[in-house]
Amino acid sequence: MEIIETKEDYNKSSLGLIPNDWKQVHLNEVAKVIDGDRSSNYPSGNDIVDEGILFLSTKNIVNSFFDYHDTRFISKEKFDSIKKGKLKKDDLVITMRGSIGNVARFTGVPFQTALINAQMSIIRPTGINSEYLWSSLNSFIMPRYLQKITSGSAQPQLTKKDVEKIPIPLPPIGEQQKIALILSTWDKAIELKEKLIEQKKQQKKGLMQKLLTGEVRLPGFEGEWKKVRLGKIGKTYNGLSGKKAEDFGEGKPYIPYKAIFDNSKIYINKFEYVRIEENEKQNIVKYGDIFFTTSSETPDEVGMSSVLLEDVNEVYLNSFCFGYRLNNFDTLIPEFAQFLFRSDSFRRSTFKLAQGSTRFNISKNEMMKITVLLPSIEEQKAIAEVLSNADREIKLLKKQVNFLKEQKKGLMQLLLTGKVRVKV
Structure with a gap:
């Protein structure tokens, strides 16, 4: 797996300079x-x-891989009656609509075959290494190409001809x-770290279930x-009112909906801005x-909570959330509330209160x-300290994953342009 600096001559291509013993081809040639x-x-x-x-x-x-957590199945009889879209080992699959240009490789494990839906296409290698092609399509090449062919499109989508011309x-x-072998080393390291993150998340979930119900005591x-009723220990207040679309984008900071929905604590770097008159x-x-x-x-997404654990100056709240301010911190502390209101037992209580048909609201x-x-x-x-330590561990692992991804990205830039050659 030795990597060597290159002193090769280069030829020009639409991808930039490539070694003179390489070719640039369109996807449909390979x-x-x-x-x-x-x-x-x-x-x-x-x-x-089922x-x-x-x-x-x-x-x-x-993230360029198949995720089988939420899967659907069809009968063998239905599968046999369909002529197109059946996967074989080492096929690649590309998304053609919605979030376009995402490519995953079908390894044949744990499923030996599968059917793709109409919003995807199969790329079946005929004159190229499957893993190498998958790496190429997940490199700088794809976003550059997509930007070129979809520039100005309101709802970008790919055609078969578009894919063939990559x-x-x-x-x-x-x-x-x-x-492919070198890059797979990084993929395996990233995959292991991401699996570890999932394990740590499950461990934290188990800890929350036991510690926040008193099932296990420290x-x-x-x-x-x-037993305390929320209305007895705090009061609610509303978010922004009377604002129009043109009021947003500059002015004073406010906490957007997504910053609350995504995390159990508020990150101040996620603030957006709104104009507030004197x-x-x-x-x-x-x-x-x-x-x-x-x-x-x-209904299971209403009543998501987030806690502000930092001192801030003149920050407002978006219109689609409400605030809850404790009377004091003698009965409940914010650091504990961060986890309490995201616990399964509390989420079940809020789920029961959700009302609506096409959109759900909570009073x-x-x-x-x-x-x-x-x-x-x-x-x-x-x-709170035990659970915060679990969060810190997960956050550190995520940083390590991002570091590995950046390393791989840099390596792909070098290897897939021939700026650095591998010794064969």
Whole structure:
């Protein structure tokens, strides 16, 4: 796996300079592009079964890999009746609509075959190493090409001809295999780290379930927990009111909906801006405030919470959330609230309050009727510290994954242009 600095002569190509013993080809010169089935025989909701042949959609491609957590199946009989879109080992799959240009490689494990939906196409290598082609399509080449062909498009989508014309740098086959092997080393390291992150998230979830219900007590703590109604220990307030679209983009910082939905604590680098007139009456947030989302497309996503754990000056709250301010920190501390209001037991309570059909809403008055079990302040601090340590560990692992991805990105730039050659 030795990498050597190159002193080769180069030729010009649309990808830049490449070694003179490489070629630049179009994708259709080294692979066959096969559309997904778009006939009347295409599987519908009625064809979905509990077990059978894997039926893939664009959501199953995540970060250039297949994600099988949320999968659908069709019967063997239905699969056999369809002519197009069937996967073989070492096929690549590219998304053609929605989030376009995402490419994953089908390894044949754990599923030996699968059917793609109509929003994807198969790239079947015929004169190129499958792993090398997959790496090429997940490099700088793809975003550069997509920008060129979709510039100005309101709803970008790819055609078969678009995919066939993707430019590919083509080194000799031995070098392709070696480049693929080197890059796969980084892929495996990234995959292992991401699996570890998932394990740590599950461990934290288990800890929250046990520690936030009192099922397991930390050493040195005993005694009964107190049942408390939220309306008794704090008050609610509204977010921004009376604002128009032109008021946003500059002015004073405010906490957007996504910053609350995405994380259990507020990150101040996620603030956006809104124009606030002098003497305008709007509620200002402060340290320890807890924010809840009031609306979502699904009932299990309303009432998501986030806690402000930093001192800030003149920051406002978006219109689609409400604030909850504790009367004091003698009964509940913000650091504990960060985890309490994201726990499964509390989320079940908010889920029951969601009302609507196409969009679901939650009443802050009803939220204030929810009761929670609270340990002593000292036990709250201890539990919060254990869970915060788990968060810090996950955050560190995510940084390591990002570092590995940046390393791989830099290496791809060198190897896939021949600026650095591999010794075969």
